[in-house]
Amino acid sequence: MTTTPVDELLPATRRALLHRIATAQTEGRAPSLVAAVVRGGETVWHGSRTSVDGHGPDENVQYRIGSITKTFTAVLVLRLRDEGLLDLGDALEKHLPGTGAGEATIAELLAHTGGLAAESPGPWWERTPGSLRPELADVLGEQPHRHPVGRRFHYSNPGYTLLGALVEELRSASWEEVLRSEVLEPLGLHRTSGQPQAPHAGGWAVHPWADVMLPEPAEDLGRMAPAGQLWSTSGDLARFAVFLAQGDDRVLSAESVREMRTPAAPAEPEEVAAGAAYGLGLQIQHRDGRTLVGHGGSLPGFLAGLMISVEDDLAAVVLANCTSGPPVSTVAGDLVRIVAEAEPRIPEPWRPSSDVDRDVLQLAGPWYWGTHAFALRLTADGDVTLGPLAGNGRRSRFRSGADGTWTGLDGYYAGEPLRAVEGPDGSVSHLDLGSFVFTRQPYGEDAPVPGGVDPEGWRGIK
Incomplete structure (x- = not known):
């Protein structure tokens, strides 16, 4: 009798995963789609549909990951906090004066409760060169706020531009240089970069009513880079997911990444109904009886989703090169669910403590x-x-x-x-x-219970 190693998925599970991404790619009409599943800190499954440059995309083919970039920026800010260079309760003005949006705290910017506009004024920033917005004032505009600071969750791309500028101010280096030296290199994310590096997918728009495509421009976002610039691979994002679940003392402790995964923003009513919330640079969802944390991303020509179930010790990454189509974050959550239900996590063996106080x-x-x-x-x-x-x-x-x-x-x-x-x-x-x-007993008589305990004690009704 043979057994399957615990780190290897069963054939039926692998087929179910392949079926899910095949369905997503076909129904979503994506030129290509690639996915990975992580369990026990390792990639245990990788799948793809169609091709990039004539071959199936593997774990080293780059796709643009859009707003998953924000999670990387949040990690840099938490590192500054852990080093004592700032407090999350500090107003931005304390460290980055003169922006016109300095009333918001750093925590509020991380959690999208700073009241800032969702987008930058002027031409559609995702499809135009960053050179059109060389200064923070160009990103924020004359009226950066849409809501009172701290009152409601309102997703803001300019807010993360401010956080990137904060990193640059306190590190005296560019956002991308700091990211590479403090996060990408320590975690071994060698295929994550600000500019595309071969092999990489091209971005496409798929016509909604015909099976034809149009190439999308790949712009350098300039000042907006901390909100969505990065290119990465399913392999690198799988390793990043392990870090977000476990921490890595070279970058952030387990306690700090747990803080990132904790809800920090008041959700809108429709988000409450959908079981959604936002932490510090991470989206939080409650689906199928489990909590998923991660982030989605999109830029013209690309969709990206990363979802983690810490309790199940599972994570999934899904990347596609189309402007709209497959719901990649939902698919990533489905991949987690498929493995969790088909092959539940085997608990660690119980062992007695080595010592006790x-x-x-x-x-x-x-x-x-x-x-x-x-x-x-x-x-x-x-x-x-x-x-x-x-x-x-x-x-x-x-x-x-x-x-x-x-x-x-x-x-x-x-x-x-x-x-x-x-x-x-x-x-x-x-x-x-x-x-x-x-107290050791309900309203213990010998304990200083506020309001006192009736001297006659417990009694029945006569």
């Missing part, structure tokens, strides 16, 4: 916030989690600090302090979580 161990188990039952659990990496024993509710992970307290890392209690409070006899009386008191 006995003082923390005594805190494990049930706690009560009023009458709500919670459980505190120790994790293998030394953190603790606190969440409802059953059902939905406030659930967060906490990391210990040098002062013996913990700080919330996610969920409702992100950033909030958790501490174990001792009673007069030295034993733990209760947990204090941002002033909320958690």
Whole structure:
């Protein structure tokens, strides 16, 4: 009896993946389409339809990736933050004065809540030379804002131009030079570049009512480059997806990329209905019972989609060389779903911890916030989690600090302090979580429950 290695997809799964991209290419009428699936940090499947320069596009053929470029720019900004050169709450004016849009914070620009216009004024910037917009003032225009700063999500390409200019100001080098030295080279993304490098696909417009095509211009976007300039390959974007899921201390820590994947913008009603949100340079979708993070991209002649399911340890990339046609981000999500459902992730084997803090161990188990039952659990990496024993509710992970307290890392209690409070006899009386008191029994009599506990205790009705 033979078995299939865990890093190799089953034949039926591979056929289902091929069928999905074949259907997308045919129904979307794309001149070519290429896709990749990542699992366990490695590319486990690659597929393509039709040809580029006479042969099927492989993982090294470049396509233009449009707004996926924004995710790369966001990584550069988070690096500046992690080095202490800025705070995401800083107003842009603090570091890049005189733009006319400096009231917005860096976080708001990353999350598209800076109130800026969606596009640059003047001629259609994606199909005209960047030399028409040599200065930031040309990108922003006389009235850069469309909404009050910080009030609503409004996708803004000029906002990412400002972030690229911020990188250049603080690094004293061009955006592309900084990107290459700080992200592309460390991650081994040698086929990602600002200008096309052979072999690369040509961009095409496909007539909506006839099977004929028109070549699209490939313009250098100039100042708008940080919003959409890059060319890349399915192979490079697969490696980039691994980084966005796991982090890489040479570029950004796992904690910082997790922050990028966390919703940071209030969604519009139609986006809420569709299960969509936006983080820091990453789009977030809830589909088929799973959370997908990544980004889509388009420029005249090209479509690109990158989607990651961290929980499933899967990612997919789909690239096509047409102005409109296949819904590539949806297809990427479908590729993730196909593998996740056909070949669910095999969990890591459980192993006991090598060591445990006995003082923390005594805190494990049930706690009560009023009458709500919670459980505190120790994790293998030394953190603790606190969440409802059953059902939905406030659930967060906490990391210990040098002062013996913990700080919330996610969920409702992100950033909030958790501490174990001792009673007069030295034993733990209760947990204090941002002033909320958690006791070992519902409304524990010996704990300082705000409002007090009735001295007659619990009773029935006579």
